[in-house]
Amino acid sequence: MGFSEFNLIERFFVRDNPQRRDVVLGIGDDCALLKVPEGQSLAVSMDTLVEGVHFLHDTAAADVAAKAMAVNLSDLAAIGAEPAWVTLSLSIPKIDLGWLQAFSDSFHEMLNHYVLQVVGGDTTRGPLSITMQAHGFVPSNVALRRSGAKAGDLVCVTGPLGDACLGLKVAQHKLAAPGNLRDYLLGKYYRPKPKVAAGIVLRSRATSAIDVSDGLVADLGHICKASGVGAVITAENIPLSEAAKSVTTEERVLDCALTGGDDYELCFTVAEDDLRNVKAALETVGVPCYPVGRITGKSGVRVTHHGKTLELDRVGFDHFAAA
Ligand SMILES: [Mg+2]
Secondary structure (H helix, E strand, O other): OOOOOOOHHHHHHOOOOOOOOOEEEOEOEOOOEEOOOOOOEEEEEEEEEEEOOOEOOOOOHHHHHHHHHHHHHHHHHHHOOEEEEEEEEEEEOOOOHHHHHHHHHHHHHHHHHHOOEEEEEEEEEOOOEEEEEEEEEEOHHHOOOOOOOOOOOEEEEOOOOOHHHHHHHHHOOOOOOOHHHHHHHHHHHHOOOOOHHHHHHHOOOOOEEEEOOOOHHHHHHHHHHHHOOEEEEEHHHOOOOHHHHHHOOHHHHHHHHHHOOOOOOEEEEEOHHHHHHHHHHHHOOOOOOEEEEEEEOOOEEEEEEOOEEOOOOOOOOOHHHHO
16 A cells, blocks of 8 residues: 555655766656666666564664665675666555654665665555665676686685674674674674775676675675585685674684675685785775685585684574574
């Protein structure tokens, strides 16, 4: 059922945001009319976030909007696309003007930041859930894919892993952290920064790429499967933040980094000879590059820690449950 009494989309989601030249006709008609630049492919990604499943019940509206946008943009980053447009479908249990205002303020902040235009949307009454679709452009011949990793390539990530998973534990009151560390970890969980500029820099440089949404082992596993290769992760080379290391043991942070997810860094592979150039190119957009493993010819993802193979728990490798 729609909200016929309010035109929520027009009231909350049409503002003076960037008017892109590739939008021939925006919100307000039955369809948007959009122009993909010549020589580019349209990259499309969609994610749904459901309250109680993908985010906690008491999550602030501003954080829900920012995260919904970030996870979509992170998928565009993983393929090397430059974001352009978004559509939004919002299911809400009731009209809560305060919630909608906070949600849409945050949503518009993201639109401005990434020079995106919202080109369509819908609101319905139902359990709180947000479906967002992001569209971007990438020249098809340089789009990053999961399928190009080759034995011998180095596996790299763009930033510390494990923080978001620890942030979730903090939000769930399962992990205590003092003031500024608490804020940092919660920020990493609620406000991931999609590595859009890094994805664009990695076009035609990385041999494969993915964004880390489900933990390094699972996401690198997707690359390996698509590429018909395997990988060894050297756990002691995984970048861990000082904040993470100071609130819990290194082993727990590594658990989070390997299997926790929600970090939205990029994981990519490069030929060893290209590492130095790739590092320098990423530096130009302020993004670090950490080699954390190597692609092998043998299928599956193996993790070593100071020379010993780690046995990953089949049910999730989460020692917090037992702590
Ligand atoms: Mg993804």
